[in-house]
Amino acid sequence: MNDFLTRRFEEHRGHLRAVAYRMLGSLSETDDAIQEAWLRLARTEADGAAADIDNLGGWLTTVVGRVCLDMLRARRLRREEPLETRMPDPVVADHTTDPEQQALVADAVGLALLVVLESLSPAERLAFVLHDMFGMTFDQIAPIMDRTPVAARKLGSRARQRVQGAAPAPDPDPVAQRRVVDAFLAAARGGDLDALIAVLDPDVTLRVDGGRTLPGGVRVLRGIEAVAGQLATFQERATATSARPAVVNGVAGLVNTVDGERVSIMSFVVAGGLIVEIDILSDPDRLGR
Helix, strand or coil, X not given: CCHHHHHHHHHHHHHHHHHHHHHHCCHHHXXXXXXXXXXXXXXXXXXXXXXXXXXXXXXXXXXXXXXXXXXXXXXXXXXXXXXXXXXXXXXXXXXXXXXXXXXXXXXXXXXXXXXXXXXXXXXXXXXXXXXHHCCCCHHHHHHXXXXXXXXXXXXXXXXXXXXXXXXXCCCCCHHHHHHHHHHHHHHHHHCCHHXXXXXXXXXXXXXXXXXXXXXXXXXXXXXXXXXXCCHHHHXXXXXXXEEEEEEECCEEEEEEEEXXXXXXXXXXXXXXXXXXXXXXXXXXXXXXX
């Protein structure tokens, strides 16, 4: 492929990764989708048709949308259970993060919203992501899914109704978020039940994905009594690990290590000064990636 087209592709890579990540919730599959878009562009160049692409960004977005749609449909055919059996891959940024990952974090959506998106059909998810998150018209979206614009609009509307209000909106102040997370960590380390309860929302949700270490997929606990009841586990893990602040999917989080090896990633959604959601990924296979 010529250097000019290569540079043009790289200009769009960040946008394409953001689209694919919202569609798939998997960083490895996101990279696969971007690679497939690159290969298709290379084939177009080899066939001499690249010069006919007037809007490369739109063309690449269409290709990635179709690739992601096929991936989501393949998941369904494999009978993978989408909701609450596997946490979406967290996007983590700290002082060690490379610029490309930093860019994805800056534009990341919360894990809670990604979990809700997992409950949509592939076509609903495509319509919602491309229209509501990236501002594409339904006239542009319809050909990607081989539907009419009216049908695409109906899919987007149905998806929007299911998504609205399903994922908590975090407080906008990152300093205030971090203050609440620090209070949670102090309460956990000290085994202080009252202090822990003081930072938890009454309807708090805890989601833990331990991968092969936790048979049955993701464990979900809801309500302050159930989550606060995990104080002994929180204390054990907090005292056994070294916690480093990080930004996880745009909100305050922690990267926990033992002897320098990452053992878990925690994401906290803080709303109204209280923790409304805690997501913990401790799957060693996925942490290694």
